[in-house]
Structures are given as structure tokens and as C-alpha cells.
Amino acid sequence: MGILSASGNRNRNIVLAVYLLISVIILLFSILFLIQAIQAYSFYQYERGFSLLLTGVVGLALSLYMLSVYMKRPGLIRRRELRKMVTVVECISCDYRNKREYSYGDYVLKEHGECPVCGKKVVVTEIYPEVVGKK
Ligand SMILES: [Zn+2]
Structure with a gap:
């Protein structure tokens, strides 16, 4: 149709x-x-x-x-699909990886403070809309 x-x-x-x-x-x-x-x-x-x-x-x-x-x-x-933007940050030297809500100004390869595990640099690696459920 x-x-x-x-x-x-x-x-x-x-x-x-x-x-x-x-x-x-x-x-x-x-x-x-x-x-x-x-x-x-x-x-x-x-x-x-x-x-x-x-x-x-x-x-x-x-x-x-x-x-x-x-x-x-x-x-x-x-x-009916609800989506929200998420930002994934990863440590440049260890396996630390964290996902959080997107905040204005995030971009891929942006530095995001220190790694809580090893203290090295943490950078943004992914930004994408995530399906969080249905209405
Ligand atoms: Zn690390």
C-alpha cells in the first residue's frame, strides 16, 4: 500500500x-x-x-x-520505538569500556578524562541511537 x-x-x-x-x-x-x-x-x-x-x-x-x-x-x-543517543567511551590502553547517555558536544575520538582502572586516556569511540524499549 x-x-x-x-x-x-x-x-x-x-x-x-x-x-x-x-x-x-x-x-x-x-x-x-x-x-x-x-x-x-x-x-x-x-x-x-x-x-x-x-x-x-x-x-x-x-x-x-x-x-x-x-x-x-x-x-x-x-x-512505538523509543531511542536515546548513547556515547561509548574506551580506554586507549586497557579493556575499560563504559556506555553513558550522550551529552551535547560529544564526538568520536574526543578525550574523556582518565581511565578509572589504569589512569591512561579515555576517548569516545562510538555514538549511536539505542532502542530502549517500546511505548
Ligand atoms: Zn585503562
């Missing part, structure tokens, strides 16, 4: 809202058709009942498919 993977903006939200609305309307109509089908069968109107049943089942399948696409759209999953 091309429309659903478009980049996030206000128009996209409107498109998604309309899409959801159409899915729900089809779902409601399908349920209505199914109820009418049951009524038709109870009045022994088999031909009318069958066409209503068919329309209802096809509509139900279509609306459920549309809703599943809506739920699985990529934007929704991305928004």
Missing part, C-alpha cells in the same frame, strides 16, 4: 483517518448485510439470503484486511 508508507505529515494523518473510516463503514455494512441474510433465511428467502450472505462475507473479509494493513503500517511501529 503506497499511501500508507508515505512520509509523516498532516496529509498522511488525514489519509489514514479516511482509510480507517472507510474500513469501519465497510465493516458495519457487512454486519448489516449478514443480519439481513439471517432474516432472509428465517423467512425462507434463500436466493436473497445467499446474495446478502455473500456480500456480507466479502465485505467483512475486505474490511478486516484493510484494518490489518492499517494496524501493521510501518509508521506505527517506528513511532
Whole structure:
């Protein structure tokens, strides 16, 4: 679905809202058709009942498919991931390595004080966004 993977903006939200609305309307109509089908069968109107049943089942399948696409759209999953920037610092001579929250002005190879293990220089080696969980 091309429309659903478009980049996030206000128009996209409107498109998604309309899409959801159409899915729900089809779902409601399908349920209505199914109820009418049951009524038709109870009045022994088999031909009318069958066409209503068919329309209802096809509509139900279509609306459920549309809703599943809506739920699985990529934007929704991305928004649920929480990320924070982390900075990894390493000692230039021993195995000391520490990860901490990124602070403004960090850059790779920046000196970061003394090693608590051996007293040599500690430098920033990595800066990256880390997934910390889902909303
Ligand atoms: Zn060290």
C-alpha cells in the first residue's frame, strides 16, 4: 500500500483517518448485510439470503484486511520505538569500556578524562541511537 508508507505529515494523518473510516463503514455494512441474510433465511428467502450472505462475507473479509494493513503500517511501529543517543567511551590502553547517555558536544575520538582502572586516556569511540524499549 503506497499511501500508507508515505512520509509523516498532516496529509498522511488525514489519509489514514479516511482509510480507517472507510474500513469501519465497510465493516458495519457487512454486519448489516449478514443480519439481513439471517432474516432472509428465517423467512425462507434463500436466493436473497445467499446474495446478502455473500456480500456480507466479502465485505467483512475486505474490511478486516484493510484494518490489518492499517494496524501493521510501518509508521506505527517506528513511532512505538523509543531511542536515546548513547556515547561509548574506551580506554586507549586497557579493556575499560563504559556506555553513558550522550551529552551535547560529544564526538568520536574526543578525550574523556582518565581511565578509572589504569589512569591512561579515555576517548569516545562510538555514538549511536539505542532502542530502549517500546511505548
Ligand atoms: Zn585503562
